[in-house]
Amino acid sequence: MKIEVRNTREEDVPAIIDLCRRVYPASPPWGEKQIRSHLEIFPEGQWVAIDNDNELVRGMAASLIVWWNDYEDDDDWRDFTDHGMFTNHDPDDGRTLYGAEIMVDPAAQGHGIGKEFYKKRRELAERLGLLRIRAGARLRGYHRYADQMRAEDYVVKVVREELGDPTLTFQLHQGFHVMKVVRDYLRHDPESLGWAALIEWINEAVATPEDYRYRNPRFQR
Ligand SMILES: CC(C)(COP(=O)(O)OP(=O)(O)OC[C@H]1O[C@@H](n2cnc3c(N)ncnc32)[C@H](O)[C@@H]1OP(=O)(O)O)[C@@H](O)C(=O)NCCC(=O)NCCS
Numbered sequence: 001m002k003i004e005v006r007n008t009r010e011e012d013v014p015a016i017i018d019l020c021r022r023v024y025p026a027s028p029p030w031g032e033k034q035i036r037s038h039l040e041i042f043p044e045g046q047w048v049a050i051d052n053d054n055e056l057v058r059g060m061a062a063s064l065i066v067w068w069n070d071y072e073d074d075d076d077w078r079d080f081t082d083h084g085m086f087t088n089h090d091p092d093d094g095r096t097l098y099g100a101e102i103m104v105d106p107a108a109q110g111h112g113i114g115k116e117f118y119k120k121r122r123e124l125a126e127r128l129g130l131l132r133i134r135a136g137a138r139l140r141g142y143h144r145y146a147d148q149m150r151a152e153d154y155v156v157k158v159v160r161e162e163l164g165d166p167t168l169t170f171q172l173h174q175g176f177h178v179m180k181v182v183r184d185y186l187r188h189d190p191e192s193l194g195w196a197a198l199i200e201w202i203n204e205a206v207a208t209p210e211d212y213r214y215r216n217p218r219f220q221r
Contacts, residue, residue, distance in 0.1 A: 001108060002053060005116045008039060008046035008060065015057035016048065023103045030062075030101070034084040038062055041089045045097070047120050049104070049113045059104040061117040062086075065094035065130065073198055074182040077136060097125045099135030118174040125203050131211060132203055136185045136196040137176075141165040143191050151195040152181045152218070159219050168197055176201045178219035 013035050020029030038046050042064050049059035064086045081100045082088040104113045145154050157163040176199040185196035
């Protein structure tokens with residue numbers, strides 16, 4: 001598979017909507033208005049992975065900059081993205097790149113595309129001198145264990161690699177640590193049952209010792 005990751009363009013919009021339908025057949029896809037809003041507001045923070053063999057969009061990642069003091073740690077996805085429109089993007093005050101979405105076509109998962117998206121995000125954060133990247137990692141495997149353990153205990157097991165989670169394990173491999181476990185992040189999600197891990201990657205080039213205070217010992221390996 002020959003994949004090129006580049007910033008999203010207007011002409012990619014219909015193919016991104018098709019991709020959403022392949023990744024999440026049971027959920028409404030990103031809307032055209034939302035994707036166009038991302039491109040207007042923060043084009044540098046949006047990427048697609050193009051399959052050079054057939055020009056298919058195999059993945060997408062969407063990001064914005066937020067000023068964390070405007071939020072509570074347990075705000076939900078709609079708060080952090082202004083209902084998916086990114087109109088809360090705040091490049092003047094914000095020091096946090098927020099990972100609003102990342103998805104890879106099921107037919108192309110496990111080929112390093114997700115990893116490449118995170119490389120792009122880290123490079124962008126470094127170039128803009130941002131302090132960190134944060135995101136909500138939906139606990140997609142939790143529904144299998146919900147009758148056996150609390151979400152916090154599930155996360156501890158995923159961090160220790162005693163269990164694998166389809167999303168959080170991937171994020172931890174990208175250098176993130178878990179700050180806390182939050183409920184009602186993505187409501188009505190049957191896989192995570194609404195639970196997510198608030199995760200963080202720190203830009204060591206600009207961080208001060210104080211900026212590492214969100215490392216929660218309970219969720220350290
Ligand atoms: C999560 C997702 C984006 C990962 O993308 P991907 O292109 O398949 O991941 P990569 O091939 O780049 O893998 C990167 C690393 O994560 C690991 N990884 C990826 N998916 C994994 C999984 N399901 N379980 C365990 N580890 C996984 C890989 O082993 C690899 O580890 P390495 O860096 O040590 O080699 C992709 O599986 C996806 O789109 N899933 C559905 C949508 C989703 O859950 N999005 C996140 C919403 S919060």
